[in-house]
Amino acid sequence: MLRTDFSHCLNSLHLSDKPALFFDSGIGGLPYFRYFYERNSCDTIIYIADRGHFPYGSKTRAEIISILIELTNRVLKHVTPRVSVLACNTASVSALGALREAFPSIPWVGTVPAVKPAVLASKTRCVGVLGTDRTIEDPYIMELARQYGPDAKITGLAASDIVHFVEQGGEIAPEAEKERMVFPYIEQLRAAGADALVLGCTHFLLLLDTFRRLAAPDIGIYDSIEGVIRRVEKISKTAETVQKRRRAVLLLTGSAPIEPLWRKRAYAFGLDILLLDSLDSLYFSDKVFK
Ligand code: DGL
Numbered sequence: 063m064l065r066t067d068f069s070h071c072l073n074s075l076h077l078s079d080k081p082a083l084f085f086d087s088g089i090g091g092l093p094y095f096r097y098f099y100e101r102n103s104c105d106t107i108i109y110i111a112d113r114g115h116f117p118y119g120s121k122t123r124a125e126i127i128s129i130l131i132e133l134t135n136r137v138l139k140h141v142t143p144r145v146s147v148l149a150c151n152t153a154s155v156s157a158l159g160a161l162r163e164a165f166p167s168i169p170w171v172g173t174v175p176a177v178k179p180a181v182l183a184s185k186t187r188c189v190g191v192l193g194t195d196r197t198i199e200d201p202y203i204m205e206l207a208r209q210y211g212p213d214a215k216i217t218g219l220a221a222s223d224i225v226h227f228v229e230q231g232g233e234i235a236p237e238a239e240k241e242r243m244v245f246p247y248i249e250q251l252r253a254a255g256a257d258a259l260v261l262g263c264t265h266f267l268l269l270l271d272t273f274r275r276l277a278a279p280d281i282g283i284y285d286s287i288e289g290v291i292r293r294v295e296k297i298s299k300t301a302e303t304v305q306k307r308r309r310a311v312l313l314l315t316g317s318a319p320i321e322p323l324w325r326k327r328a329y330a331f332g333l334d335i336l337l338l339d340s341l342d343s344l345y346f347s348d349k350v351f352k
Contacts, residue, residue, distance in 0.1 A: 086112065091111075118152040143168055146171070
């Protein structure tokens with residue numbers, strides 16, 4: 063049975079819980095959420111899928127900053143997070159600094175593309191980075207590469223078609239379809255001589271097995287999930303908060319009704335699901351948090 067009972071969801075968001083917040087434009091951050099949730103059995107977590115603004119990757123830095131500041135302000139009306147995770151490379155590359163400045167009391171954790179381990183491991187000195195248009199065009203990737211592997215050649219490829227494929231349900235598509243999406247990128251990088259590929263967009267983690275299989279044995283796959291969650295855990299442990307039992311809620315932005323695909327995802331990842339709009343209207347009518 064789907065756990066979508068409204069009052070249960072509202073109870074799940076009690077102000078005193080100081081939840082860990084996870085942000086993404088859609089499904090991309092869910093693997094990060096799951097990794098954390100499985101290892102931290104008594105935490106309260108709110109996962110925000112900014113469906114109303116998907117995709118971030120085709121937006122400008124200024125647009126992404128303004129979207130995330132507004133979204134954070136909305137969420138802060140309901141909860142005081144003990145940590146806030148941008149489980150999205152595009153958001154991290156574009157807005158992490160601005161969010162830290164705008165909300166200095168919240169510990170923010172960003173998702174930095176795993177360029178460092180990839181350039182350190184590469185023997186051919188040729189590393190591929192796959193991300194959204196926004197991430198690939200941002201100088202941040204090249205700065206990271208210069209810092210950790212100045213001699214490495216970076217091939218950055220924007221793969222917004224994979225982002226859309228995943229967001230529309232690609233994670234549960236037949237394997238042949240997943241391969242059709244991923245294969246051209248692997249081939250291009252193989253032809254360029256890459257032996258390391260950085261998954262620089264969290265959506266790609268939903269196709270991790272496909273990436274690994276098609277890239278083997280000559281191209282290693284690198285992502286940032288472990289490093290990000292270790293950082294989140296470090297902050298979570300030091301925060302002054304008493305967690306009684308674990309609860310996890312998925313908040314969807316946008317005014318459209320919750321699609322069956324999102325209900326399935328919430329169920330698969332063990333989350334209750336709720337529209338942020340409905341939470342806002344209840345909040346403002348003063349019925350919820352007395
Ligand atoms: N999941 C986001 C990332 O890691 C991108 C998806 C989008 O374009 O909205 O970059």
